[in-house]
Amino acid sequence: MGKPKQRGGCLSMRKPDPEELISRAREAAGNSYSPYSLFPVGAALVCPDGIVITGANVENRSYGLACCAERSAIFAAVSQGKREFQAIAVCCPKSDVPVSPCGACRQVLGEFCPPDMPVYFAGKGSDYITASVGELLPHDSLHNLKKA
Numbered sequence: 841m842g843k844p845k846q847r848g849g850c851l852s853m854r855k856p857d858p859e860e861l862i863s864r865a866r867e868a869a870g871n872s873y874s875p876y877s878l879f880p881v882g883a884a885l886v887c888p889d890g891i892v893i894t895g896a897n898v899e900n901r902s903y904g905l906a907c908c909a910e911r912s913a914i915f916a917a918v919s920q921g922k923r924e925f926q927a928i929a930v931c932c933p934k935s936d937v938p939v940s941p942c943g944a945c946r947q948v949l950g951e952f953c954p955p956d957m958p959v960y961f962a963g964k965g966s967d968y969i970t971a972s973v974g975e976l977l978p979h980d981s982l983h984n985l986k987k988a
């Protein structure tokens with residue numbers, strides 16, 4: 841694994857377009873640090889102001905410390921002061937099938953995203969699946985728990 845090329849970042853998107861967002865996620869997978877799984881993943885998150893914040897999976901030789909692309913994108917966005925999101929795309933460019941977010945990422949999506957927010961996930965092909973945050977994390981009865 842050499843130094844990654846700079847891809848993704850904070851490019852603006854006027855209106856969340858699934859295919860454009862998936863394209864950004866696919867590009868962001870190029871920044872993946874995945875020397876153990878060899879399974880790069882990218883994510884692209886759209887904010888209400890049109891800013892797109894991307895993330896990639898980042899692994900560690902202590903395997904349990906790995907962070908998925910979706911959480912990398914959300915944590916980056918929250919660290920930049922963003923708190924509201926309109927859509928997220930996840931792309932696994934080496935997968936034959938679209939791969940949905942893992943349980944940990946679903947929980948983090950549920951913390952910051954409304955239940956009706958779309959989540960698009962794709963593999964190497966052009967097919968993708970759309971599901972809402974609420975479909976991925978059903979019965980999230982504590983989603984309004986936060987006080988501030």
Ligand SMILES: [Zn+2]
Pocket residue numbers: 908909910911941942943944945946
């Ligand atoms: Zn995950």
